Structure formats: C-alpha cells, structure tokens
Amino acid sequence: MEIRSVYYSSLIFWTVCFVWSIETHSVSPPNIILMLMDDMGWGDLGVFGEPSEETPHLDMMASQGMLFPDFYTANPLCSPSRAALLTGRLPIRNGFYTTNAHARNAYTPQEVVGGITNDEILLPELLKKQGYVSKIVGKWHLGHRKQHLPLEHGFDQFFGSPHCHFGPYNDIARPNIPVYNNSEMIGRYYEEFKINNKTGESDLTQMFLQEALDFISHQSTHQPFFLYWAPDATHDPVYASKQFLGRSQRGRYGDAVMELDHSVGKILAHLVDLSIEKNTFVFFTSDNGAALMSGPGKSGSNGPFLCGKETTFEGGMREPAIAWWPGRIPAGTVSYQLGTVMDLFTTSLALAGLNAPDDRIIDGLDLSSILFNKSLVERPVFYYRGNEMMAVRLGLYKAHYWTWTNSWEEFITGIDFCSGQEVPGVTNHTQQEHTMQPLIFHLGQDPGEKKPISVLSKEYLDVQTRIGTVVEKHKRTLVPGEPQLNMCDLAVMNWAPPGCEKLGKCLKAPPSNPWKCDWPH
C-alpha cells in the first residue's frame, strides 16, 4: 500500500511537471544565441575532417544538436553577410551592395559613408515586441556612423566594434578602430585594446567571452534574451590570447580557432549551469568562407570546396553550421536542408512567436520544422556578388550565370582567392558571363565544382529549365534596394566617436571630400 501511494504521488508529480513543461514551452519564448564567426571555413571543424584537434567543443555541440553541411551565407564578404543575417534579406534588397562597378564585393571600412538604413527592420527590433533584451558582442560591420550603430537598430547593449580590427593606424591619415561599450567608445584597438600583430597576442576573445557569460548570467533572471555573439579572432590579422598562442598545429589561425571553440564550450556549459539550456536556441555559423588569400597559418580550410572568401564558388559561401537546443532539437542529426544565414532571422522570429514583416520580401526560411521534425523543404540558394546574381543552387545542382575569381590586375599582385585551385573554364580573372548557357555542377557528385555537366546532356537541359524558372521568378520580383555602399569620405572615419571627449581621444577630421568607393573585387 505504502509503495503504491508513493507510486501515485510520483505519477501525479510527473504529470504536473509534464503539463507545466508543455505550458512553459508554449508561453515562454526561448532565449536566442547566434554565434557568428569571422572568415572561419567549413572545413575547420573536426567533425568535417579537420585533423588538427582544434574543435572538440564544436564537435560535441554537433553531436548534441543538428549539423548543417549545406548552410550558406548570403554574400562571400562580411558586411553584406551580417546585414543579411540581421534583416533576413539578401544584400541586394537591404542595400548592402554597390553599383560602382559590376559584381563587386563591398563592405564597411571606416571611410564608407553608408550603413544599415532605418528602412530595414532588424531582428532585435522585432524581438523587443516579445520582451527580449538584446546584446551584440564583437563585430557589428553594418556601418559606424551614429545612425548606423547597433543601439539605433534594436540592440539594447553593444560591446565591441563597428569594424574589423585592422591596424594599427597613425591617427593622422587614419584613426584606430574604436571599441564601444553601448553608445560610447571606451578605447581603440591597438591602444587600450591591444593586438600584437607581431606575436598575434590579444585578449579580445576572452573579453568577448566574458561579456557573453556576464550577459547570460544577468539575463538568466530576465528572460527571454537575444545574444548575437560575433567575435572576430579568425579574421586576418588573426589573434589569440596567451594561453592559446602556439597551442595549435595550424599556426596562429589554429590557435584562434581553439580559443573560439573553447569559448563556445564555455557558453554552452554556462547555459547548462544556469539550467536554461532547455529554453535556449543556439546557432553557430560563420560569415563567409575561409580567406585563402591570407595563406597558411592566417586562414582556415574550406574542406572539399572550390576557392574561398570573396568568390561565389562553394568555398566562398558554404559555412559550418550547428543548431543546438537540448531536448528540443534531436541530438546527433545531420540535416540535408539548404539553409542560409537569413533563415536565422526568420527562424528566430518564429521561435519567439512573431511573424516576419509582411510589407517586404524576406529571403529567410523558418527552419523550425526542420529543427524539430527533421523535415526538408526545397528552396533555392542565391549567390550574389554585389549587384549581380552570380549563381543559384537548387537541390544538388548549382548553376553559375557569372564566374569571376578576381581581376588580372589584382591577381598579378599576388591576391588569389582560389590559391592552388585554378580550374580551367571555371575559375577566371576576367568576369565571365554564362547567362545564356550556365555552368552547371552536381554538388553531390562534384562538390569541388571541377567538372561542369555537359551542355549536350539531358540532365543539363532538365536542370537548366528547372533552375531557369526559379531565376526568372526571382528576377521578375526583385526590386533592388538603394545601394548603401557606393560613397566613401575620409571625413566620416572614426575621428571622434561618441565618448571620445571623456577619454581625451578625439581626433580632428579632415574636410569632407566624398568619392565613389573603389571596390576592386
């Protein structure tokens, strides 16, 4: 009798817990953490075959979550990729491109005048409606002038920088890049925030990690939260902190990967320690392919894929990607879904119980059913370079309408985006148009884009027709946004960011003298 009564009490207890947990799921939107690496390549993960023992935590994250081998960025360069992630829209729509020349990659160096416009709606702006507190840690890269900064676009907190950590500069021709804490500069790279380009030592990743951990700790009692964690240690000049320098077998780049992997492990463990992992959606990916032009020790691996960053070959746009949510996303799954960084926008909204804006075209897909039910949805992936749709993937096929590595002028100076991987008729140094007869590859049989399918085959004709229909529809409905990355001006550089007075670090700007930015590739 006593045993039976214990049994019944147990039963009632668990039933209550179960019902309560269902309730919790339906009423409380999850926390969202998007981890975006900088120039990290698909092939840098141990689970994808990198032998250098750098990513045990990411490998484990994959085994506890869902691995996406077919995940893409929206553009093979950082700023447009990041703008696409936060708006759910292709750069050609959200304005993160240039019309100064055909098919050029543009981004936001500090002389750029433009940035994200107020017409675009960013993910944290929408999440606010559901009570999310949002923070970006690391690299923003959507513009650095007051109106472009994160706090103007829905983020409640900002710790990091509007730009890449290039430098050091001399304060005369060019100021060093500012680091912000919320709305004010708290120092500059190479000044208060050290990066030793000679040794590769910098504590920035540790700092970005601590910011993330502190934010999560604080918000654990103020859920839901959105953390956009965008460290940039794997971007040339690559850096790592002292405890990681020299530890890898791939030089400084590998050290940086190890430190980032370690940090990812710390963040996931922190969620578990706080018992909020079952209410937190985490997604790990990168902004574009590995920067092969930086050479060994300074860049990563794109695995079997052709070329790298700056190109619309697979090596430029295929990204490592892992979704993690213990108890919700089935552990140890490999999803064959074609995904894009823009899906993170739409998926995050769906998880928060919000609809995407209906007054504009959103390119992101809600991945919920893929994440929770392992379903698959056919959808195209568009490969843009500036104002040109270079290629389209549908299913296992990819059709290139334009191909270009970079110009001969650049190439002969040693800039090579396809280092050691020239493929006759495929890679090239003059822009090549194939719109009448696209180069088509079967990525299942030829992941390295080395052997175009014969234009005389039935397979070619079938695919050309199928992808052609998709392209026609895409082009018919496409209304390009106003290009935001056309104009440059030395006067807009970070001479006197807000907060510089307190620090005594205001510099004098030269007179305004705008010009059309030169985007060489």
Next chain:
Amino acid sequence: MEIRSVYYSSLIFWTVCFVWSIETHSVSPPNIILMLMDDMGWGDLGVFGEPSEETPHLDMMASQGMLFPDFYTANPLCSPSRAALLTGRLPIRNGFYTTNAHARNAYTPQEVVGGITNDEILLPELLKKQGYVSKIVGKWHLGHRKQHLPLEHGFDQFFGSPHCHFGPYNDIARPNIPVYNNSEMIGRYYEEFKINNKTGESDLTQMFLQEALDFISHQSTHQPFFLYWAPDATHDPVYASKQFLGRSQRGRYGDAVMELDHSVGKILAHLVDLSIEKNTFVFFTSDNGAALMSGPGKSGSNGPFLCGKETTFEGGMREPAIAWWPGRIPAGTVSYQLGTVMDLFTTSLALAGLNAPDDRIIDGLDLSSILFNKSLVERPVFYYRGNEMMAVRLGLYKAHYWTWTNSWEEFITGIDFCSGQEVPGVTNHTQQEHTMQPLIFHLGQDPGEKKPISVLSKEYLDVQTRIGTVVEKHKRTLVPGEPQLNMCDLAVMNWAPPGCEKLGKCLKAPPSNPWKCDWPH
C-alpha cells in the same frame, strides 16, 4: 519510514545491478561486428558533408558513437586492405603484394594462384580461443583456392564470395564467380545470383543483410560472436535492389550507398531489439578510397582529398570510420586519433581479453583507450603500394617518398585515378622518387596535398628529421613476407568449386600454364 525503506531497497537493487554489470563486463567478452564497405569514399557520409541525403543511419551511428576522420586503410586496393584488417599486419608482411614490378597494386582475381597463407593468423582463429563463433558475410578476397577460403582460416561460417562480382563471363574463357554457403558453392553471380548490369538491379545487399540479421538472432543466445560484414554493392559494377534503385540523387552509386546505409541501420536496430547492443562493439569503415576512375554515378566521393583508389594520396587511403558501442564508447565524439584497419585486429583481440601474437610484428594498435577514454596516441601511418613504402604520415605531416598516379600507357587509354585533380609536381604518370628529399604536406593546412612545404623551411627540416627517424626504424626492422600475388594461372580459376557436382555446375579447367601476373598500376 516506508518511503525510506523503498529508498533503501532501491539502493540495494541498483548497487547489485551495478556490481553485476561490472562483473559482466569483465567476464563476458563483447560481440564484435566489423562492417567493411567496398570502394566507399570518405566523402560519401552526410556527416562529412555529402549533400545527397544517403546516409541518415550512418550519421546517427556517428552521433551515437565515435567518428574517426583520420582513419586509414593499409593499401589502396581491396585484397591487401582486407588481408591487413584480418591479420593486423601490413601487406608487405602478410604477403599480400607482388614483386613482379615496382610499387604495383596486386589483388586476387580468379586467375591468381596465391592467397592468405597458413603462416598468417587471422582474427577469427584467435577469437575462437574465447569461444567466439565467427561468420563472414560478403566479399572475402583473400584467395579462392580451397586452402585460402574463410573456413580454413578461423571462420565458422561463410556466406558470400571469394571475389568481386565482376562478370558476366562465358564459362569458356572464364567462369562466373561462385557464391558460397560455408564450404560449398551454392551458385554463381549472374546465374543463380542475379546482377543486372544494365539496370543495376541486384538483391545481393538484401541477402547479405538478411544473413547478418539471422546470424545475430541465432547467436544472441550463443554469445560472443564475431560478424565480419563485407557487402560489395558500391564496387563497380555498382548495384542496388529494386526498392533502392533510382532513389538517390547520385545515380546507381548513391542508390547502393542508401541501401547499405539502410542495412547498417537495420543491423544496429536489431542489436537494440535483442538487447545486446550494450555488449556489442561495432566498427564501420571501407577498404580503400572511392574509385574515381569509374566516373560519376559509379563511384563515390573522397571529400577534400587528392585522387582515389589505387593511389597513396589521401583520397586513396583515407576511410570513413565510426565506432559504436552504446554505454561504452562516449556518444558523439570525434577522435583525432590516426587509425588503420589493422587496429581493428588488435582492438578486437583486446576487447576479447586476448593478446596479439607475440611471435611476429603486428602493425595494429589497440584503440581501447581511445575508444573508452578519448586518449590519443602518436603513431605513424605507412602508405604502401605493393612492395614500396610510398609515404608516411606522422601527426599532421605526410611525407611522400615515391609518388605515382599510374603509367602514361594506362593514362592515355582513359584510366585516371586522379580524375580532374592533376597537381603539378605531385601527381604524375612516371614513378617519381623523392627518397632523398620527400614531398612533405601539412594535412591540417592542406588536406588536398596541393602545396608541398618548401624544402628550404625550418619546418621542412624538422619534419624530415622526425619522419626520417620513423622510416629508418621501420625499414630496419622490416622483414618482407613471401609475396603471394606474383603468379597467375587460368587453371586455378573457379571452374569446379566444391559443391559444383551437386549443382551440376562443374566446368572444365584448361591445363595449367602459370605466368607472372601483370599488375599494370
């Protein structure tokens, strides 16, 4: 009080279970299942990036077990690879090579006179000491004459064939390949055991699956057992059963992969259904790299690796590899250990509580501590082609002492082991010696072996010294075995295998006329 007594009863019960389970572990050796694919490539697994949705069960197996991205065969061709697996020894030691010409891949077509000798000790012979019942299902390829067959070398049961399923032949110049059930032929490929080369249809994989399931069912009450499951559907001519034909997006080859993946899933599920999965060690791998020369639709993918089957570049010898043992091997781990098929010999013995023979050199490593404790052990990997040590890997470095794709004579007939992947100075059609100055690659930074490290660098000199020491020691202690694959004779072909009388399928052998086999590559 009552609750407390229930608690104590529980405690005692679980303690007893725990102690009992420890006892069970130490006294009862586990069942062992080695799954060896034929010509399947590293890059064919979804978890390694193949986008064609063919391997959900293998992906799941990886997430429940340990994935080895750095696992190797012992030779880039089937027979020597399989002989190495079962003896734990390099082919140069166990005799599975030729001295008819330098650095040639030899195997066991039906005109070969030799096979595995009685001097070699095979895994099932040793396992018998611990009471294992052993079965091979599928392709043997260690010789087809009476003295070479599986039942003469420790296997208790044999269902499959001594050879590849080449054919159909005409019974006059060449008999069709026999299929054995234990010691007797029960039919021949293309006769009783249909393979339709035109449509690609064959039920062989289903048959091999059923044999495996039946054996497991029967042995579940007669443990421990050893199952060597070696289906060959992914070897050209590639086949699949009707229910899988046309289902993949990579042609017949992809169909075959799907059917094998499905079968792996069935076998693992069967272990779970029988509740013996916690006492069964399963290892999945392949015998050599994908056979790129067979072309798309007939061959697989080697991921980022150079060339394929027949070569000692990474694409010829890097294999997909997964260890699975729920509750014993930590789930979802990626191991960076360098492993080889010969380790399966030594590891299986260790799991069975047996020592490897101490009267000969064993090349296999006991992987137990890697499997159970995630430890890592530095060890070299030797890449042999026939009688020549072509290359050595140590850590992340690989030094090529000889390189060769295949001969010009072959190449101009269209036989290309590096299809679409010529790398100047690396791939070549005349045997190239580099023994004085090896070509050295850093596989972490350059998995595709495209950029040899400069011979002028300190890195080169360091590595050359380190690997040189390993090579010197290896060569100093190496006593090559008697080569078994030198002689051929049409008289030894499968004219009248045992059992042919009952079936009325004995054919007349021509008179003996032995010659030195010609191994062209």
